[in-house]
Amino acid sequence: MTKELDLRGEVCPYTFVKTKLRLEELDSGQDLTILLDDSAATANVSRSLRNEGHEILDLKAISGEVWRIVVKKA
Amino acid sequence: MTAPTTSIDYAALKSGGIIMQKDEDFYALRLRLPGGCILADLLPKIAQVAKRYGRGEIRLTVRQGIEIPWIKFKEIEAARKELAGAGLALGPCGQRFRTVTACPGLPVCRRALADSQSFALQIDRKFGGLQLPHKFKATVSACPNACSRPLENEIGFCAAVQPYMEEDACMGCGLCVDICREKALFLQNGKPQLDETRCISCADCMQSCPTDAWKTNRMGYAVYVGGKNGRHPMLGEKIADFVDEEQGMRIIERCLDFYLQYGNKRERLGETIRRVGMDEFKAAVLQ
Known part of the structure:
Protein backbone atom coordinates (compact mmCIF):
# COMPACT_ATOMS: atom_id res chain seq x y z
CA MET A 1 0.00 0.00 0.00
CA THR A 2 1.33 3.45 -0.94
CA LYS A 3 1.84 5.96 1.83
CA GLU A 4 0.77 9.51 1.18
CA LEU A 5 2.03 12.81 2.51
CA ASP A 6 -0.07 15.89 1.86
CA LEU A 7 2.12 18.98 1.92
CA ARG A 8 -0.33 21.38 0.31
CA GLY A 9 -0.12 24.70 2.09
CA GLU A 10 3.37 23.99 3.44
CA VAL A 11 6.36 26.15 2.49
CA CYS A 12 10.07 25.45 2.04
CA PRO A 13 12.05 24.22 3.85
CA TYR A 14 9.31 22.55 5.95
CA THR A 15 8.15 20.70 2.84
CA PHE A 16 11.40 18.77 2.74
CA VAL A 17 11.81 18.53 6.51
CA LYS A 18 8.39 16.86 6.74
CA THR A 19 9.19 14.63 3.75
CA LYS A 20 12.43 13.57 5.40
CA LEU A 21 10.72 12.77 8.70
CA ARG A 22 8.03 10.76 6.94
CA LEU A 23 10.59 8.81 4.92
CA GLU A 24 12.32 7.82 8.13
CA GLU A 25 9.22 5.83 9.09
CA LEU A 26 9.37 3.86 5.84
CA ASP A 27 11.45 0.84 4.93
CA SER A 28 13.93 0.88 2.11
CA GLY A 29 12.17 0.16 -1.19
CA GLN A 30 8.78 1.49 -0.03
CA ASP A 31 7.00 4.19 -2.02
CA LEU A 32 5.75 7.52 -0.76
CA THR A 33 3.33 9.79 -2.61
CA ILE A 34 3.79 13.48 -1.87
CA LEU A 35 1.30 16.22 -2.75
CA LEU A 36 2.41 19.83 -3.09
CA ASP A 37 0.69 22.96 -4.33
CA ASP A 38 3.71 24.92 -5.53
CA SER A 39 6.00 24.13 -8.46
CA ALA A 40 9.08 25.66 -6.82
CA ALA A 41 8.52 23.53 -3.71
CA THR A 42 8.00 20.50 -5.95
CA ALA A 43 11.33 21.14 -7.68
CA ASN A 44 13.08 21.67 -4.36
CA VAL A 45 11.69 18.57 -2.73
CA SER A 46 12.40 16.33 -5.72
CA ARG A 47 15.93 17.68 -5.98
CA SER A 48 16.59 17.12 -2.29
CA LEU A 49 15.16 13.60 -2.51
CA ARG A 50 17.48 12.78 -5.40
CA ASN A 51 20.44 14.32 -3.58
CA GLU A 52 19.76 11.89 -0.74
CA GLY A 53 19.74 8.95 -3.14
CA HIS A 54 15.99 8.26 -3.35
CA GLU A 55 14.40 7.45 -6.68
CA ILE A 56 11.70 9.63 -8.22
CA LEU A 57 9.25 7.18 -9.81
CA ASP A 58 6.81 9.79 -11.05
CA LEU A 59 6.28 13.51 -10.94
CA LYS A 60 3.37 15.34 -12.48
CA ALA A 61 0.80 18.08 -12.15
CA ILE A 62 -2.44 16.34 -11.20
CA SER A 63 -4.69 19.36 -11.25
CA GLY A 64 -4.08 23.08 -11.59
CA GLU A 65 -1.43 23.94 -9.04
CA VAL A 66 -1.21 20.55 -7.42
CA TRP A 67 1.86 18.41 -8.05
CA ARG A 68 2.36 14.80 -7.10
CA ILE A 69 5.72 13.14 -6.54
CA VAL A 70 6.04 9.39 -6.13
CA VAL A 71 9.36 8.49 -4.55
CA LYS A 72 10.95 5.15 -3.72
CA LYS A 73 12.97 5.19 -0.52
CA ALA A 74 16.62 4.23 -0.98
CA MET B 1 52.79 44.93 23.62
CA ALA B 86 46.97 38.17 12.73
CA GLY B 87 46.85 38.27 8.92
CA LEU B 88 44.26 41.03 8.74
CA ALA B 89 45.21 43.54 6.05
CA LEU B 90 43.65 46.96 5.64
CA GLY B 91 41.24 47.39 2.74
CA PRO B 92 41.66 49.95 -0.02
CA CYS B 93 39.72 53.21 -0.01
CA GLY B 94 39.96 56.33 -2.18
CA GLN B 95 40.90 56.17 -5.86
CA ARG B 96 41.72 52.51 -5.90
CA PHE B 97 40.52 49.08 -6.97
CA ARG B 98 38.34 48.28 -3.98
CA THR B 99 38.00 45.02 -2.12
CA VAL B 100 36.03 42.61 -4.31
CA THR B 101 32.62 41.56 -3.06
CA ALA B 102 30.79 38.31 -3.82
CA CYS B 103 27.68 36.34 -2.97
CA PRO B 104 28.15 33.08 -1.00
CA GLY B 105 28.17 31.01 -4.22
CA LEU B 106 29.00 27.32 -4.43
CA PRO B 107 29.09 25.21 -2.34
CA VAL B 108 26.92 27.22 0.08
CA CYS B 109 24.05 28.62 -1.96
CA ARG B 110 21.43 26.31 -3.41
CA ARG B 111 20.93 28.55 -6.45
CA ALA B 112 24.61 29.12 -7.19
CA LEU B 113 26.14 28.06 -10.50
CA ALA B 114 29.75 29.00 -9.69
CA ASP B 115 32.27 29.45 -6.89
CA SER B 116 31.96 33.23 -6.76
CA GLN B 117 34.04 33.48 -3.58
CA SER B 118 37.17 31.93 -5.06
CA PHE B 119 36.92 34.04 -8.23
CA ALA B 120 36.47 37.18 -6.11
CA LEU B 121 39.55 36.25 -4.12
CA GLN B 122 41.55 35.71 -7.30
CA ILE B 123 40.49 39.14 -8.64
CA ASP B 124 41.22 40.80 -5.32
CA ARG B 125 44.70 39.28 -5.07
CA LYS B 126 45.66 40.50 -8.52
CA PHE B 127 44.00 43.91 -8.73
CA GLY B 128 42.94 44.92 -5.22
CA GLY B 129 44.40 48.27 -4.12
CA LEU B 130 45.59 49.44 -7.57
CA GLN B 131 45.73 53.22 -7.96
CA LEU B 132 43.24 54.40 -10.59
CA PRO B 133 41.58 57.65 -11.75
CA HIS B 134 38.77 57.06 -9.28
CA LYS B 135 37.28 54.35 -7.09
CA PHE B 136 36.74 51.07 -8.88
CA LYS B 137 34.43 48.36 -7.61
CA ALA B 138 34.17 44.76 -8.70
CA THR B 139 31.90 41.94 -7.67
CA VAL B 140 31.09 38.34 -8.52
CA SER B 141 27.61 36.81 -8.42
CA ALA B 142 27.12 33.09 -8.79
CA CYS B 143 23.83 33.23 -10.73
CA PRO B 144 21.58 35.69 -12.59
CA ASN B 145 19.74 36.53 -9.38
CA ALA B 146 22.70 38.89 -9.03
CA CYS B 147 22.63 39.20 -5.23
CA SER B 148 25.98 40.99 -5.08
CA ARG B 149 24.72 43.62 -7.58
CA PRO B 150 26.99 43.16 -10.60
CA LEU B 151 25.19 45.95 -12.48
CA GLU B 152 26.10 48.46 -9.79
CA ASN B 153 29.85 47.91 -9.93
CA GLU B 154 32.54 49.14 -12.34
CA ILE B 155 32.87 45.52 -13.33
CA GLY B 156 30.42 42.82 -12.35
CA PHE B 157 30.55 39.12 -13.10
CA CYS B 158 27.38 37.09 -13.08
CA ALA B 159 27.49 33.32 -13.58
CA ALA B 160 25.09 31.87 -16.12
CA VAL B 161 24.26 28.55 -17.75
CA GLN B 162 22.69 28.16 -21.16
CA PRO B 163 20.79 24.85 -21.18
CA TYR B 164 19.79 22.45 -23.91
CA MET B 165 17.20 19.67 -23.76
CA GLU B 166 18.03 16.02 -24.18
CA GLU B 167 14.56 14.88 -25.15
CA ASP B 168 15.13 11.16 -24.54
CA ALA B 169 15.75 11.85 -20.86
CA CYS B 170 12.66 14.05 -20.49
CA MET B 171 9.51 12.48 -19.06
CA GLY B 172 7.37 15.46 -19.98
CA CYS B 173 6.26 16.39 -16.47
CA GLY B 174 6.29 20.09 -17.37
CA LEU B 175 7.76 21.15 -14.03
CA CYS B 176 10.50 23.23 -15.71
CA VAL B 177 7.87 25.08 -17.77
CA ASP B 178 6.03 25.94 -14.57
CA ILE B 179 9.24 26.85 -12.74
CA CYS B 180 10.64 29.19 -15.40
CA ARG B 181 10.04 32.74 -14.23
CA GLU B 182 11.02 34.17 -17.61
CA LYS B 183 8.34 32.27 -19.55
CA ALA B 184 11.17 31.02 -21.74
CA LEU B 185 9.84 27.46 -21.86
CA PHE B 186 6.74 26.02 -23.45
CA LEU B 187 5.51 22.50 -24.10
CA GLN B 188 5.40 21.23 -27.67
CA ASN B 189 4.28 17.65 -28.29
CA GLY B 190 4.68 17.02 -24.59
CA LYS B 191 8.29 18.17 -24.42
CA PRO B 192 9.64 21.55 -23.26
CA GLN B 193 11.07 23.92 -25.85
CA LEU B 194 13.41 26.81 -25.06
CA ASP B 195 12.84 30.34 -26.30
CA GLU B 196 16.40 31.65 -26.20
CA THR B 197 15.28 35.25 -26.59
CA ARG B 198 13.60 35.05 -23.18
CA CYS B 199 16.09 32.79 -21.35
CA ILE B 200 18.34 34.59 -18.85
CA SER B 201 20.49 31.49 -18.19
CA CYS B 202 19.52 31.06 -14.53
CA ALA B 203 19.42 27.25 -14.84
CA ASP B 204 16.25 26.99 -12.74
CA CYS B 205 15.00 24.50 -15.35
CA MET B 206 18.10 22.35 -14.94
CA GLN B 207 17.85 22.44 -11.19
CA SER B 208 14.16 21.53 -11.24
CA CYS B 209 14.36 18.62 -13.66
CA PRO B 210 13.72 15.28 -11.92
CA THR B 211 15.48 13.35 -14.69
CA ASP B 212 18.39 15.71 -15.54
CA ALA B 213 17.10 16.13 -19.09
CA TRP B 214 18.38 19.71 -19.22
CA LYS B 215 22.11 19.73 -19.93
CA THR B 216 24.72 22.46 -19.97
CA ASN B 217 25.26 23.98 -23.38
CA ARG B 218 27.48 26.89 -22.35
CA MET B 219 28.40 28.19 -18.94
CA GLY B 220 30.48 31.05 -17.65
CA TYR B 221 30.19 34.60 -16.47
CA ALA B 222 28.29 37.46 -18.06
CA VAL B 223 30.38 40.62 -17.73
CA TYR B 224 28.85 44.00 -16.93
CA VAL B 225 30.83 47.23 -16.96
CA GLY B 226 30.39 50.83 -15.97
CA GLY B 227 27.86 50.46 -13.19
CA LYS B 228 27.97 52.59 -10.09
CA ASN B 229 25.86 53.90 -7.30
CA GLY B 230 26.18 57.08 -5.27
CA ARG B 231 24.79 60.47 -6.19
CA HIS B 232 24.42 59.67 -9.89
CA PRO B 233 23.77 55.94 -10.18
CA MET B 234 24.37 54.14 -13.48
CA LEU B 235 23.58 50.55 -14.39
CA GLY B 236 26.34 48.49 -15.91
CA GLU B 237 26.10 47.31 -19.49
CA LYS B 238 26.75 43.74 -20.56
CA ILE B 239 29.80 43.39 -22.79
CA ALA B 240 30.42 39.64 -22.79
CA ASP B 241 28.72 36.32 -22.11
CA PHE B 242 29.93 32.95 -20.86
CA VAL B 243 33.54 33.91 -20.16
CA ASP B 244 35.66 31.72 -17.91
CA GLU B 245 37.78 33.04 -15.04
CA GLU B 246 40.90 33.35 -17.16
CA GLN B 247 39.10 35.39 -19.82
CA GLY B 248 37.50 37.41 -17.06
CA MET B 249 40.88 38.31 -15.60
CA ARG B 250 42.07 39.44 -19.03
CA ILE B 251 38.96 41.58 -19.48
CA ILE B 252 39.61 43.29 -16.13
CA GLU B 253 43.23 43.89 -17.09
CA ARG B 254 42.31 45.51 -20.41
CA CYS B 255 39.53 47.42 -18.76
CA LEU B 256 42.02 48.92 -16.30
CA ASP B 257 44.46 49.71 -19.15
CA PHE B 258 41.66 51.57 -20.91
CA TYR B 259 40.66 53.37 -17.73
CA LEU B 260 44.24 54.41 -16.95
CA GLN B 261 44.68 55.67 -20.49
CA TYR B 262 41.38 57.51 -20.97
CA GLY B 263 39.93 58.07 -17.52
CA ASN B 264 40.03 61.62 -16.20
CA LYS B 265 40.90 62.17 -12.59
CA ARG B 266 37.85 61.50 -10.37
CA GLU B 267 35.84 60.11 -13.26
CA ARG B 268 34.20 56.74 -12.73
CA LEU B 269 34.62 54.04 -15.39
CA GLY B 270 30.99 54.32 -16.54
CA GLU B 271 31.45 58.04 -17.12
CA THR B 272 34.68 57.46 -19.05
CA ILE B 273 32.95 54.89 -21.25
CA ARG B 274 30.05 57.28 -21.85
CA ARG B 275 32.46 60.07 -22.81
CA VAL B 276 34.85 58.02 -24.96
CA GLY B 277 32.27 55.65 -26.38
CA MET B 278 31.17 52.08 -25.72
CA ASP B 279 32.39 50.94 -29.15
CA GLU B 280 35.91 52.21 -28.45
CA PHE B 281 35.79 50.64 -25.01
CA LYS B 282 34.68 47.26 -26.36
CA ALA B 283 37.28 47.36 -29.12
CA ALA B 284 39.98 47.86 -26.51
CA VAL B 285 38.71 45.37 -23.97
CA LEU B 286 37.31 42.52 -26.08
CA GLN B 287 40.24 42.04 -28.43
Whole structure:
Protein backbone atom coordinates (compact mmCIF):
# COMPACT_ATOMS: atom_id res chain seq x y z
CA MET A 1 0.00 0.00 0.00
CA THR A 2 1.33 3.45 -0.94
CA LYS A 3 1.84 5.96 1.83
CA GLU A 4 0.77 9.51 1.18
CA LEU A 5 2.03 12.81 2.51
CA ASP A 6 -0.07 15.89 1.86
CA LEU A 7 2.12 18.98 1.92
CA ARG A 8 -0.33 21.38 0.31
CA GLY A 9 -0.12 24.70 2.09
CA GLU A 10 3.37 23.99 3.44
CA VAL A 11 6.36 26.15 2.49
CA CYS A 12 10.07 25.45 2.04
CA PRO A 13 12.05 24.22 3.85
CA TYR A 14 9.31 22.55 5.95
CA THR A 15 8.15 20.70 2.84
CA PHE A 16 11.40 18.77 2.74
CA VAL A 17 11.81 18.53 6.51
CA LYS A 18 8.39 16.86 6.74
CA THR A 19 9.19 14.63 3.75
CA LYS A 20 12.43 13.57 5.40
CA LEU A 21 10.72 12.77 8.70
CA ARG A 22 8.03 10.76 6.94
CA LEU A 23 10.59 8.81 4.92
CA GLU A 24 12.32 7.82 8.13
CA GLU A 25 9.22 5.83 9.09
CA LEU A 26 9.37 3.86 5.84
CA ASP A 27 11.45 0.84 4.93
CA SER A 28 13.93 0.88 2.11
CA GLY A 29 12.17 0.16 -1.19
CA GLN A 30 8.78 1.49 -0.03
CA ASP A 31 7.00 4.19 -2.02
CA LEU A 32 5.75 7.52 -0.76
CA THR A 33 3.33 9.79 -2.61
CA ILE A 34 3.79 13.48 -1.87
CA LEU A 35 1.30 16.22 -2.75
CA LEU A 36 2.41 19.83 -3.09
CA ASP A 37 0.69 22.96 -4.33
CA ASP A 38 3.71 24.92 -5.53
CA SER A 39 6.00 24.13 -8.46
CA ALA A 40 9.08 25.66 -6.82
CA ALA A 41 8.52 23.53 -3.71
CA THR A 42 8.00 20.50 -5.95
CA ALA A 43 11.33 21.14 -7.68
CA ASN A 44 13.08 21.67 -4.36
CA VAL A 45 11.69 18.57 -2.73
CA SER A 46 12.40 16.33 -5.72
CA ARG A 47 15.93 17.68 -5.98
CA SER A 48 16.59 17.12 -2.29
CA LEU A 49 15.16 13.60 -2.51
CA ARG A 50 17.48 12.78 -5.40
CA ASN A 51 20.44 14.32 -3.58
CA GLU A 52 19.76 11.89 -0.74
CA GLY A 53 19.74 8.95 -3.14
CA HIS A 54 15.99 8.26 -3.35
CA GLU A 55 14.40 7.45 -6.68
CA ILE A 56 11.70 9.63 -8.22
CA LEU A 57 9.25 7.18 -9.81
CA ASP A 58 6.81 9.79 -11.05
CA LEU A 59 6.28 13.51 -10.94
CA LYS A 60 3.37 15.34 -12.48
CA ALA A 61 0.80 18.08 -12.15
CA ILE A 62 -2.44 16.34 -11.20
CA SER A 63 -4.69 19.36 -11.25
CA GLY A 64 -4.08 23.08 -11.59
CA GLU A 65 -1.43 23.94 -9.04
CA VAL A 66 -1.21 20.55 -7.42
CA TRP A 67 1.86 18.41 -8.05
CA ARG A 68 2.36 14.80 -7.10
CA ILE A 69 5.72 13.14 -6.54
CA VAL A 70 6.04 9.39 -6.13
CA VAL A 71 9.36 8.49 -4.55
CA LYS A 72 10.95 5.15 -3.72
CA LYS A 73 12.97 5.19 -0.52
CA ALA A 74 16.62 4.23 -0.98
CA MET B 1 52.79 44.93 23.62
CA THR B 2 54.40 47.75 21.68
CA ALA B 3 53.86 51.24 23.01
CA PRO B 4 51.78 53.60 20.89
CA THR B 5 54.02 55.20 18.32
CA THR B 6 54.02 58.46 16.45
CA SER B 7 56.25 57.11 13.68
CA ILE B 8 53.52 56.76 11.09
CA ASP B 9 54.23 54.42 8.19
CA TYR B 10 53.29 56.74 5.36
CA ALA B 11 53.47 53.99 2.76
CA ALA B 12 50.86 52.09 4.75
CA LEU B 13 48.80 55.23 5.13
CA LYS B 14 48.80 55.77 1.38
CA SER B 15 47.76 52.20 0.64
CA GLY B 16 44.43 53.05 2.16
CA GLY B 17 42.17 51.61 4.79
CA ILE B 18 42.76 54.48 7.21
CA ILE B 19 39.79 56.81 7.12
CA MET B 20 39.76 60.16 8.88
CA GLN B 21 36.65 60.77 10.95
CA LYS B 22 34.79 64.04 11.36
CA ASP B 23 36.99 64.74 14.37
CA GLU B 24 40.51 64.65 12.87
CA ASP B 25 41.98 63.03 15.97
CA PHE B 26 40.17 59.80 15.17
CA TYR B 27 40.37 57.31 12.33
CA ALA B 28 38.47 54.24 11.24
CA LEU B 29 40.46 51.23 10.06
CA ARG B 30 38.94 49.32 7.16
CA LEU B 31 39.70 45.62 6.83
CA ARG B 32 40.25 43.84 3.56
CA LEU B 33 37.78 40.97 3.48
CA PRO B 34 37.21 39.81 -0.12
CA GLY B 35 33.76 38.31 -0.55
CA GLY B 36 32.89 39.39 2.99
CA CYS B 37 34.35 36.16 4.31
CA ILE B 38 36.22 36.02 7.59
CA LEU B 39 37.42 33.07 9.64
CA ALA B 40 35.85 32.82 13.08
CA ASP B 41 39.33 32.57 14.61
CA LEU B 42 40.07 36.15 13.50
CA LEU B 43 37.00 37.74 15.03
CA PRO B 44 38.45 37.87 18.58
CA LYS B 45 41.45 39.78 17.20
CA ILE B 46 39.18 42.38 15.60
CA ALA B 47 37.24 42.67 18.85
CA GLN B 48 40.48 43.03 20.79
CA VAL B 49 41.77 45.83 18.54
CA ALA B 50 38.39 47.59 18.69
CA LYS B 51 38.45 47.48 22.47
CA ARG B 52 42.13 48.27 22.95
CA TYR B 53 42.48 51.12 20.43
CA GLY B 54 38.93 52.13 19.63
CA ARG B 55 35.74 52.32 21.65
CA GLY B 56 34.76 48.70 21.34
CA GLU B 57 32.69 49.52 18.29
CA ILE B 58 32.79 47.53 15.03
CA ARG B 59 30.93 48.62 11.91
CA LEU B 60 29.79 46.59 8.93
CA THR B 61 30.20 48.36 5.60
CA VAL B 62 27.77 48.12 2.68
CA ARG B 63 30.51 46.30 0.73
CA GLN B 64 30.79 43.34 3.08
CA GLY B 65 33.68 44.85 4.99
CA ILE B 66 34.42 45.61 8.60
CA GLU B 67 35.63 48.95 9.96
CA ILE B 68 36.93 49.75 13.41
CA PRO B 69 36.27 53.42 14.22
CA TRP B 70 37.63 55.68 16.96
CA ILE B 71 41.32 54.82 16.56
CA LYS B 72 43.47 57.70 17.81
CA PHE B 73 45.86 59.14 15.22
CA LYS B 74 48.89 58.22 17.32
CA GLU B 75 47.76 54.63 17.69
CA ILE B 76 46.96 53.87 14.06
CA GLU B 77 50.29 52.19 13.46
CA ALA B 78 50.10 50.00 16.57
CA ALA B 79 46.54 48.94 15.74
CA ARG B 80 47.44 48.28 12.11
CA LYS B 81 50.44 46.16 13.13
CA GLU B 82 48.39 44.16 15.57
CA LEU B 83 45.82 43.39 12.86
CA ALA B 84 48.53 42.62 10.32
CA GLY B 85 50.16 40.23 12.78
CA ALA B 86 46.97 38.17 12.73
CA GLY B 87 46.85 38.27 8.92
CA LEU B 88 44.26 41.03 8.74
CA ALA B 89 45.21 43.54 6.05
CA LEU B 90 43.65 46.96 5.64
CA GLY B 91 41.24 47.39 2.74
CA PRO B 92 41.66 49.95 -0.02
CA CYS B 93 39.72 53.21 -0.01
CA GLY B 94 39.96 56.33 -2.18
CA GLN B 95 40.90 56.17 -5.86
CA ARG B 96 41.72 52.51 -5.90
CA PHE B 97 40.52 49.08 -6.97
CA ARG B 98 38.34 48.28 -3.98
CA THR B 99 38.00 45.02 -2.12
CA VAL B 100 36.03 42.61 -4.31
CA THR B 101 32.62 41.56 -3.06
CA ALA B 102 30.79 38.31 -3.82
CA CYS B 103 27.68 36.34 -2.97
CA PRO B 104 28.15 33.08 -1.00
CA GLY B 105 28.17 31.01 -4.22
CA LEU B 106 29.00 27.32 -4.43
CA PRO B 107 29.09 25.21 -2.34
CA VAL B 108 26.92 27.22 0.08
CA CYS B 109 24.05 28.62 -1.96
CA ARG B 110 21.43 26.31 -3.41
CA ARG B 111 20.93 28.55 -6.45
CA ALA B 112 24.61 29.12 -7.19
CA LEU B 113 26.14 28.06 -10.50
CA ALA B 114 29.75 29.00 -9.69
CA ASP B 115 32.27 29.45 -6.89
CA SER B 116 31.96 33.23 -6.76
CA GLN B 117 34.04 33.48 -3.58
CA SER B 118 37.17 31.93 -5.06
CA PHE B 119 36.92 34.04 -8.23
CA ALA B 120 36.47 37.18 -6.11
CA LEU B 121 39.55 36.25 -4.12
CA GLN B 122 41.55 35.71 -7.30
CA ILE B 123 40.49 39.14 -8.64
CA ASP B 124 41.22 40.80 -5.32
CA ARG B 125 44.70 39.28 -5.07
CA LYS B 126 45.66 40.50 -8.52
CA PHE B 127 44.00 43.91 -8.73
CA GLY B 128 42.94 44.92 -5.22
CA GLY B 129 44.40 48.27 -4.12
CA LEU B 130 45.59 49.44 -7.57
CA GLN B 131 45.73 53.22 -7.96
CA LEU B 132 43.24 54.40 -10.59
CA PRO B 133 41.58 57.65 -11.75
CA HIS B 134 38.77 57.06 -9.28
CA LYS B 135 37.28 54.35 -7.09
CA PHE B 136 36.74 51.07 -8.88
CA LYS B 137 34.43 48.36 -7.61
CA ALA B 138 34.17 44.76 -8.70
CA THR B 139 31.90 41.94 -7.67
CA VAL B 140 31.09 38.34 -8.52
CA SER B 141 27.61 36.81 -8.42
CA ALA B 142 27.12 33.09 -8.79
CA CYS B 143 23.83 33.23 -10.73
CA PRO B 144 21.58 35.69 -12.59
CA ASN B 145 19.74 36.53 -9.38
CA ALA B 146 22.70 38.89 -9.03
CA CYS B 147 22.63 39.20 -5.23
CA SER B 148 25.98 40.99 -5.08
CA ARG B 149 24.72 43.62 -7.58
CA PRO B 150 26.99 43.16 -10.60
CA LEU B 151 25.19 45.95 -12.48
CA GLU B 152 26.10 48.46 -9.79
CA ASN B 153 29.85 47.91 -9.93
CA GLU B 154 32.54 49.14 -12.34
CA ILE B 155 32.87 45.52 -13.33
CA GLY B 156 30.42 42.82 -12.35
CA PHE B 157 30.55 39.12 -13.10
CA CYS B 158 27.38 37.09 -13.08
CA ALA B 159 27.49 33.32 -13.58
CA ALA B 160 25.09 31.87 -16.12
CA VAL B 161 24.26 28.55 -17.75
CA GLN B 162 22.69 28.16 -21.16
CA PRO B 163 20.79 24.85 -21.18
CA TYR B 164 19.79 22.45 -23.91
CA MET B 165 17.20 19.67 -23.76
CA GLU B 166 18.03 16.02 -24.18
CA GLU B 167 14.56 14.88 -25.15
CA ASP B 168 15.13 11.16 -24.54
CA ALA B 169 15.75 11.85 -20.86
CA CYS B 170 12.66 14.05 -20.49
CA MET B 171 9.51 12.48 -19.06
CA GLY B 172 7.37 15.46 -19.98
CA CYS B 173 6.26 16.39 -16.47
CA GLY B 174 6.29 20.09 -17.37
CA LEU B 175 7.76 21.15 -14.03
CA CYS B 176 10.50 23.23 -15.71
CA VAL B 177 7.87 25.08 -17.77
CA ASP B 178 6.03 25.94 -14.57
CA ILE B 179 9.24 26.85 -12.74
CA CYS B 180 10.64 29.19 -15.40
CA ARG B 181 10.04 32.74 -14.23
CA GLU B 182 11.02 34.17 -17.61
CA LYS B 183 8.34 32.27 -19.55
CA ALA B 184 11.17 31.02 -21.74
CA LEU B 185 9.84 27.46 -21.86
CA PHE B 186 6.74 26.02 -23.45
CA LEU B 187 5.51 22.50 -24.10
CA GLN B 188 5.40 21.23 -27.67
CA ASN B 189 4.28 17.65 -28.29
CA GLY B 190 4.68 17.02 -24.59
CA LYS B 191 8.29 18.17 -24.42
CA PRO B 192 9.64 21.55 -23.26
CA GLN B 193 11.07 23.92 -25.85
CA LEU B 194 13.41 26.81 -25.06
CA ASP B 195 12.84 30.34 -26.30
CA GLU B 196 16.40 31.65 -26.20
CA THR B 197 15.28 35.25 -26.59
CA ARG B 198 13.60 35.05 -23.18
CA CYS B 199 16.09 32.79 -21.35
CA ILE B 200 18.34 34.59 -18.85
CA SER B 201 20.49 31.49 -18.19
CA CYS B 202 19.52 31.06 -14.53
CA ALA B 203 19.42 27.25 -14.84
CA ASP B 204 16.25 26.99 -12.74
CA CYS B 205 15.00 24.50 -15.35
CA MET B 206 18.10 22.35 -14.94
CA GLN B 207 17.85 22.44 -11.19
CA SER B 208 14.16 21.53 -11.24
CA CYS B 209 14.36 18.62 -13.66
CA PRO B 210 13.72 15.28 -11.92
CA THR B 211 15.48 13.35 -14.69
CA ASP B 212 18.39 15.71 -15.54
CA ALA B 213 17.10 16.13 -19.09
CA TRP B 214 18.38 19.71 -19.22
CA LYS B 215 22.11 19.73 -19.93
CA THR B 216 24.72 22.46 -19.97
CA ASN B 217 25.26 23.98 -23.38
CA ARG B 218 27.48 26.89 -22.35
CA MET B 219 28.40 28.19 -18.94
CA GLY B 220 30.48 31.05 -17.65
CA TYR B 221 30.19 34.60 -16.47
CA ALA B 222 28.29 37.46 -18.06
CA VAL B 223 30.38 40.62 -17.73
CA TYR B 224 28.85 44.00 -16.93
CA VAL B 225 30.83 47.23 -16.96
CA GLY B 226 30.39 50.83 -15.97
CA GLY B 227 27.86 50.46 -13.19
CA LYS B 228 27.97 52.59 -10.09
CA ASN B 229 25.86 53.90 -7.30
CA GLY B 230 26.18 57.08 -5.27
CA ARG B 231 24.79 60.47 -6.19
CA HIS B 232 24.42 59.67 -9.89
CA PRO B 233 23.77 55.94 -10.18
CA MET B 234 24.37 54.14 -13.48
CA LEU B 235 23.58 50.55 -14.39
CA GLY B 236 26.34 48.49 -15.91
CA GLU B 237 26.10 47.31 -19.49
CA LYS B 238 26.75 43.74 -20.56
CA ILE B 239 29.80 43.39 -22.79
CA ALA B 240 30.42 39.64 -22.79
CA ASP B 241 28.72 36.32 -22.11
CA PHE B 242 29.93 32.95 -20.86
CA VAL B 243 33.54 33.91 -20.16
CA ASP B 244 35.66 31.72 -17.91
CA GLU B 245 37.78 33.04 -15.04
CA GLU B 246 40.90 33.35 -17.16
CA GLN B 247 39.10 35.39 -19.82
CA GLY B 248 37.50 37.41 -17.06
CA MET B 249 40.88 38.31 -15.60
CA ARG B 250 42.07 39.44 -19.03
CA ILE B 251 38.96 41.58 -19.48
CA ILE B 252 39.61 43.29 -16.13
CA GLU B 253 43.23 43.89 -17.09
CA ARG B 254 42.31 45.51 -20.41
CA CYS B 255 39.53 47.42 -18.76
CA LEU B 256 42.02 48.92 -16.30
CA ASP B 257 44.46 49.71 -19.15
CA PHE B 258 41.66 51.57 -20.91
CA TYR B 259 40.66 53.37 -17.73
CA LEU B 260 44.24 54.41 -16.95
CA GLN B 261 44.68 55.67 -20.49
CA TYR B 262 41.38 57.51 -20.97
CA GLY B 263 39.93 58.07 -17.52
CA ASN B 264 40.03 61.62 -16.20
CA LYS B 265 40.90 62.17 -12.59
CA ARG B 266 37.85 61.50 -10.37
CA GLU B 267 35.84 60.11 -13.26
CA ARG B 268 34.20 56.74 -12.73
CA LEU B 269 34.62 54.04 -15.39
CA GLY B 270 30.99 54.32 -16.54
CA GLU B 271 31.45 58.04 -17.12
CA THR B 272 34.68 57.46 -19.05
CA ILE B 273 32.95 54.89 -21.25
CA ARG B 274 30.05 57.28 -21.85
CA ARG B 275 32.46 60.07 -22.81
CA VAL B 276 34.85 58.02 -24.96
CA GLY B 277 32.27 55.65 -26.38
CA MET B 278 31.17 52.08 -25.72
CA ASP B 279 32.39 50.94 -29.15
CA GLU B 280 35.91 52.21 -28.45
CA PHE B 281 35.79 50.64 -25.01
CA LYS B 282 34.68 47.26 -26.36
CA ALA B 283 37.28 47.36 -29.12
CA ALA B 284 39.98 47.86 -26.51
CA VAL B 285 38.71 45.37 -23.97
CA LEU B 286 37.31 42.52 -26.08
CA GLN B 287 40.24 42.04 -28.43
